[in-house]
Amino acid sequence: MSEADLREVVAIESDIYPFPWTRGNFLDSVRAGYSVWVLRDAAAVLTAYSVMTVMLDEAHLLNLSVARSHQRHGLGWRTLEWMAEVARGHGAHSMLLEVRPSNASAVRMYRRYGFDRIGTRRGYYPAQSGREDALVLRISL
Numbered sequence: 001m002s003e004a005d006l007r008e009v010v011a012i013e014s015d016i017y018p019f020p021w022t023r024g025n026f027l028d029s030v031r032a033g034y035s036v037w038v039l040r041d042a043a044a045v046l047t048a049y050s051v052m053t054v055m056l057d058e059a060h061l062l063n064l065s066v067a068r069s070h071q072r073h074g075l076g077w078r079t080l081e082w083m084a085e086v087a088r089g090h091g092a093h094s095m096l097l098e099v100r101p102s103n104a105s106a107v108r109m110y111r112r113y114g115f116d117r118i119g120t121r122r123g124y125y126p127a128q129s130g131r132e133d134a135l136v137l138r139i140s141l
């Protein structure tokens with residue numbers, strides 16, 4: 001992901017999340033040197049993206065998203081595999097992420113991939129009424 005991708009990334013983000021990251025959140029991630037990736041199809045259409053940090057031997061997956069019209073074709077899984085590969089390449093031995101318990105398809109994908117639940121962060125996410133907890137998931141790489 002580069003700054004030139006952000007218009008497309010932000011359009012997808014705003015379409016698929018009720019509480020989307022802002023352009024500034026992505027720009028900060030790019031400029032901070034996080035591990036930031038986009039997936040484009042053969043026609044160069046941006047279909048998925050992901051943001052991760054790697055600190056010492058632990059990766060933290062901050063965002064993994066697939067454009068609405070491309071969901072459920074294996075791209076989320078493929079992006080997850082790629083991010084795990086990149087994390088291993090940076091020397092990470094584990095990967096952590098937060099996910100909304102209400103996001104059943106995402107939770108199912110992570111659990112099937114091999115993530116275990118290691119905790120809960122209370123009131124981590126904004127929600128339509130009040131706040132929603134986050135499940136904290138971890139996998140050994």
Ligand SMILES: CC(C)(COP(=O)(O)OP(=O)(O)OC[C@H]1O[C@@H](n2cnc3c(N)ncnc32)[C@H](O)[C@@H]1OP(=O)(O)O)[C@@H](O)C(=O)NCCC(=O)NCCS
Pocket residue numbers: 016064065066067070071072073074075076077078098099100103105106108109110112113
């Ligand atoms: C959640 C999200 C990332 C999943 O990506 P996707 O491309 O739609 O999902 P995939 O097609 O890769 O996976 C769908 C299913 O196939 C499974 N699958 C895909 N490839 C697979 C493979 N090679 N081996 C085994 N299972 C596989 C997944 O586990 C999942 O199972 P399900 O049918 O029980 O749900 C995507 O829907 C999305 O961006 N949603 C909105 C944003 C979001 O919620 N992001 C995650 C926040 S933490």
